Amino acid sequence: MEKNKKFNFTKILAPIVLVLLYLFFSIFGRNFFSDDYLINILDGSYYIGFMAIGVTFVIITGGIDLSLGTTMMCAALLGGAAFNIWHWPMIWCLLLVVFVATAIGFLNGVLVAYLNLPPFIATLGTQMMGMGFGAILTRVQTMRYPTFGTPEGWFKNFFYKTTAGFPVGIFWLFGFFLIALILLSKTKFGRYTFAIGSNREAARLSGIKINPWLTGVYTFCGFCCGLAGIFYAAVYTSIIPSTGNGMELLGIAGVVIGGTSMAGGTGTLVGTLIGVYIMSVLKQGLMSMGLQSHWQTFFTGVVVIGAVLLDQYRLKQGAKVKK
């Protein structure tokens, strides 16, 4: 019953908010209802989308990953170093990005699962470590990915935009989203993710080996951050060392707006994706209205609280029973 309610909310209310926001800005924003803005909305949320997909799994297990943003940046920095300094071929650089991020995710998993650290603390630690590590290894230099038309520029055409200007990134994000959806709902991995989040001890006593699966979840989240890093690099080209903290909150905010509870055990990826796009529409919409960037920050905060309050209100009873 409760779950159904939740599904209804995520499946109907959040999309409605998204559509209403879009309509609102289409009326009041300058040129908002246009291909250009639509593309901006898509482009600006690839990296957040990948992070949010990954952290949805983590949040369903009842955990949190504060290292999302710095993991992404650290990995992208190292990939950039491979390209700029060691002159690896692009494809290897990209594999390195994914590898580094996955490794950090794995580290998070080991800390949380095997060493039993609270996820908040473990990932706070790796957040700082990742941020420092990337800067140390690249000697605090900005790393630049190839731009359109340069020898390795296929990278951008492949992940970001075709030469004709079509935002191919969207296919990647949606493709990956579908894979994640199947992973979450149709595989052992997904089921155990829910089981661990719902009642870790019951899962353990059912013979589920918590530690490897939980490590797997964090590793998967790291992997998603790696993908996020690739798309960040594809869209923004330059990676500045010692940045990325704060971005995790965008990813998490997307999940939260999408109706996934921080308590674990429930959550939907569809909600997450909608949450990410609500933030993106809000951001672009406010820009189209000529409001400066801090209005976005403010309203994103309002939306985060509003979304959860709404959810809370609808799930009031459910929450009481659970408590």
Next chain:
Amino acid sequence: MEKNKKFNFTKILAPIVLVLLYLFFSIFGRNFFSDDYLINILDGSYYIGFMAIGVTFVIITGGIDLSLGTTMMCAALLGGAAFNIWHWPMIWCLLLVVFVATAIGFLNGVLVAYLNLPPFIATLGTQMMGMGFGAILTRVQTMRYPTFGTPEGWFKNFFYKTTAGFPVGIFWLFGFFLIALILLSKTKFGRYTFAIGSNREAARLSGIKINPWLTGVYTFCGFCCGLAGIFYAAVYTSIIPSTGNGMELLGIAGVVIGGTSMAGGTGTLVGTLIGVYIMSVLKQGLMSMGLQSHWQTFFTGVVVIGAVLLDQYRLKQGAKVKK
């Protein structure tokens, strides 16, 4: 028994680590064992100290406050606006700083206690809102506090350094620390802070009015952020809009290094203060060794994880029982 162990750890191990770190850098750092560095260590941690004291209370209730840094900055910005734009007398500006931060804390409290939002989400929301709000109100202008020797320069002499160069801030921090210590261990407020963190439902059923007390805890934390804002302004003079996010993690890291558990119910302020100074010594020490600043970030991460692992190890049994 378990509690005693914890006390021993916080009371003995953490100070030992602090002293060892200090000795280490005194030997290997350049000129580290000097007044100058000592003063730098103190100066650089006032604002973190105040935030950490406030959030210790919040963490003991089992909550979290992600809005620490932006609350501090938002309040300091508004105080700066009062001084720079509206030309209020300094003393009123400072009261405004404290008032604004306390109000944000109160908002957090209401969201968490009365509206029952998860603290992570409520304060994530107010983090963004505070950051945006300060920038909107000041029209994104950097606000500057009076400097030494200017008409309102007493402010700096009073909170930061005497004209003779003595770091008076330390008296304020320690004085406030003592007050907080008494508040936590000797008053109803402190007792209920622990009670709520230990078992909120039991506290409620014991006739404690959870909501006002919990709101009080977040409000107090906001108040501490206000004080942090004053000291930040005293030391750094310029307040840049849309900043402050990320600083909450420094405050939280101090609490965590000091041995307070994120699960709530336990925690010591002495530990928190030591945690803050461990970070500060680390930062200044690495500087004195000529290591670039991102090494600090890296090692702070290592210390956060290391501290909790150590604590975990010692409390292994206790944790099991709790589970």
Next chain:
Amino acid sequence: PAVAADTPYIAMISKGFQHKFWQTVQAGAQAAAEKYGVKITFDGPPSESDISVQVDMLNAAMANNPAALCLAALDTESVTEQLNTCKEKGIPVIGFDSGVPNAPEGSIISTASTDNEAAGALAADQMAGIEKVMAAITGATKDAPIVLSVISQDATSASITGRTTGFVNRMYEICNEKQPGLVAVTGHDKWKKASESGDVAIEILVSIAASTSVTDCQTAAQAVIQRGPVGIFCTNSGSVDGMLSATADGSDLDREKGRYKDLVVIGFDSGATLLNAVRNQWFHGAVTQDPYMIGFYAVELAVKTLNGEKVDPIVDTGCQYYTYQNMDDPAIAALLYE
């Protein structure tokens, strides 16, 4: 709703917004906008390391169908594609402040900017021109080496790296002339240079802050001060703020009773605290640009381009060195802002 077709709309994207410097640029731009009857918007990211925010702003600005764009890029590569798009769409782009260095051919019509390397070199010249600094340079030996330092908020932005490079190169030149083969540049790999002889009498220390926040700039300044340098050059408002808060708003640099009374510090730009420090001679002086004219020229160049006029590819908006002695000269005072 679209703006009336007859008022051209020019979007300006700066590198920041918070510092008075940018507000002055905006004021200049606004003045030009009024003069030429165009509409402008002005926005910038919250911090100078927020590349993604700037790129998003630029994308939004382009989606708003501007007649022309004025841009101070945080990083050239990250906006290359947008520049190409503008070129295709025929939206003229004018660079301002540090502009868009190394932009693709023909994508930038013109740039209104300070020559940052020249500004850095100017600071080096001024520093070496101070008697006691010169005495220290000539008097340094490998047994009693001296340190000259430059503090920068980041190693990313073109204007700041330009100033850093300008300063380091000129200082190296000056010192190497006095002490051939005994000068080394240390601190950051980008500028690192070992001394030719292997011995070091003069160390030029480049210090980059961990982040662009004041707290990190302050820590960087503190660390440099601990090395006991003879002179320090702070390359922008951020590092000046850091320096000021590391020295009790500069009062520790007081010529008579300050803790570091022999330390020579040169700043950049202006602002109330820096002006105060210069006026009290705590800072020896500072290099100032002309932010108002940067903004004004940027819009003027855009308008001229829209009108089909030919414009120069670079308009140097100039820079000046000021000290307590000349800061009230009308010509200089006009460039300074509180």
Next chain:
Amino acid sequence: MTDVLLQMTDIQKSFPGVHALDNACLEVKKGEVHGLVGENGAGKSTLMKILTGIYKRDSGSIKFRGKEIHVNNTRESQQLGIGIIHQEINLMPHLTVAENIFIGKEPMKGLFLDKKKANDDAKKMLNALNIDIDPAIPTGQLTVAKQQMVEIVKALSYDSELLVMDEPTSSLTENEIEELFKIIRNLKARGHGIIYISHRLDELPIITDRVTVMRDGQYVGTVETAKVTKSEIISMMVGRTIYEEPKVKSTVPADAPIVLEARHLCGNNVKDVSFCLHKGEILGFAGLIGAGRTETMRALFGADPLDSGEIIVNAEPITVKSPNDAISHGIGYLSEDRKGFGLAIGLAVRDNSVMANLDAFLKGPFTNDPKIDRTTIDYVEKINIKTPSVSQLVVNLSGGNQQKIVVAKWLIRNSDVLIFDEPTRGIDVGAKQEIYKLMNELVAEGKSIIMISSELPELLRMSDRIIVMCEGCITGEMNIEDATQEKIMTLATSKM
């Protein structure tokens, strides 16, 4: 009429989807111990929570000392003189015993707390009840029984005129129960009224004067305890009569093979425990709370570390390092704490039912959802789980049905050895019967069961053989033919 202390009439209370109370009534006199019984979910706790202001009634009247009252929270009810000991332990584990007892009414010295006075007063109160607990240690370090005692002391410290005790004895030993009864009698003598809720119907004649029975949120009737028998009360509770039929003879053939053998198990509170289990047998484990039965089984199952000892399944020694090892050798464990360890109550029935055996429900890399549903439905029907659908969340089911889902989980896993730890704790009489029936069917099919229970009648009724434990050691073993309550209690209290 002056001797009526409390009069609750026609109380209505609905939760979304549940009509928890429907015209519930209760009348308590001064100096009376008033029993309140009813099946699980009958609404006893809800009625008490309404009395003490935790829930708001929808309608109805509550008169306390003849005056209509409207309490909004626990504090107000305390001030009126109504105290309650909740069914669940409600202590703050990080706070000390004294701090817990005086929570909300801390002794103060000016603005500050007076810790010394709190400790001294707490000590006095504990001593008065013959409880040996140091008031300065955190309650989290006490055993459940001692925590329960602290709860009782805390409730008594309010000196309430009316004291509600919601299953106070559910985790106390005989001796402690005896102490509690002394306290109750003492209170009664002083004219206080007591509402006493319990599922242990045997306690009722010992301590209560009158009993009110509730069923499905409704008032069934109030009777004088001395004038009714236990089975009459039971029939009021369930609306039908149930006959208990203790087992007289083991049904296990003498030559039944040994399916599980434990040799010299040692672990936390497990001291050199050895026993064996035959095919088709129900092996009962008796003992007082804290005897180490749960610990033994958790260690056997791999849930807790085993320091030493051997486990032999079907004549083959096995190593058990995690529950997974035990499960793969056909052992299943139903925890005494369903919500804590047994079920993911936030997930659906179907998610829980296949949790231990998901590998059997994979098609390639994917889960075979139709097969999961089919199998779950089969078992829902087979063991008669009352649920609207298999996608119902477990949290919305009643305790007995939740317990059955745990059983279904192990059956779907095809476990041959099932460890039932307090399988009927906190579930009502009707559901208990169903669980018993199910257990008998399972052994008839050739499965083997270890049953831990603190209720001796239940053990005597179900077991083929009984092992008694005390303080981590086995103190005796007997066949059902030789077992009596007295014998078991003697062994359960005999320290080795």
